[in-house]
């Protein structure tokens with residue numbers, strides 16, 4: 543299946559259009575009144591800008607936040623109030639824009655009095671069970687990492703579990719929890735978000751399907767979409783996206 547490339551002039555246009563497409567697709571799925579939509583959220587600066595825009599658009603798009611389950615692709619295994627964690631800042635941006643249902647909000651465990659990232663990963667794997675994500679958002683690192691899966695690192699080795707703990711990581715010493723490649727691929731659609739010149743090499747590598755680049759190995763079951771701004775796409779042929 544061919545990846546779809548959606549290119550935007552800058553990061554603001556990218557974030558707003560991705561948020562708009564997200565609410566439209568959620569509303570589309572929810573035309574079936576029994577449908578619960580499972581979203582897998584990512585960390586990263588551009589993702590936070592999508593969340594900021596997304597919450598305020600749900601109602602107008604006709605989407606029902608009460609039939610939305612929120613999961614995370616990875617997080618720092620640190621204290622709940624660590625600003626570097628993904629879940630806290632994302633939820634803070636969404637709170638107030640729509641009613642978050644705690645029973646349908648699944649942040650990864652935090653290291654509040656717990657020290658074992660592997661045990662916390664196993665707990666999250668149990669919570670996740672057999673869930674298939676409708677849409678999985680993924681930011682991409684400069685060296686091509688996605689979620690907590692890093693190139694030339696044990697996190698990128700074949701995994702039998704859906705969730706792993708990482709002791710430290712190449713990007714920093716803090717422990718992490720991450721979905722594995724097979725778990726990320728339990729997604730109908732994967733939407734990559736990449737902006738800025740520093741992501742251009744990783745984007746080009748990933749889109750070429752590089753076996754050494756984690757982002758090059760994750761694909762959605764039905765679609766893989768790349769939301770890319772002009773700078774992150776500087777190594778790719780340019781075309782305007784008029785969606």
Ligand SMILES: O=C1O[C@H](COP(=O)(O)O)[C@@H](O)[C@H](O)[C@H]1O
Pocket residue numbers: 584585586587588616617680681682683684687688689690713
């Ligand atoms: O470490 C991480 O960073 C990346 C990307 O962050 P950015 O701010 O450079 O866009 C993110 O993909 C990942 O989920 C996270 O753990």
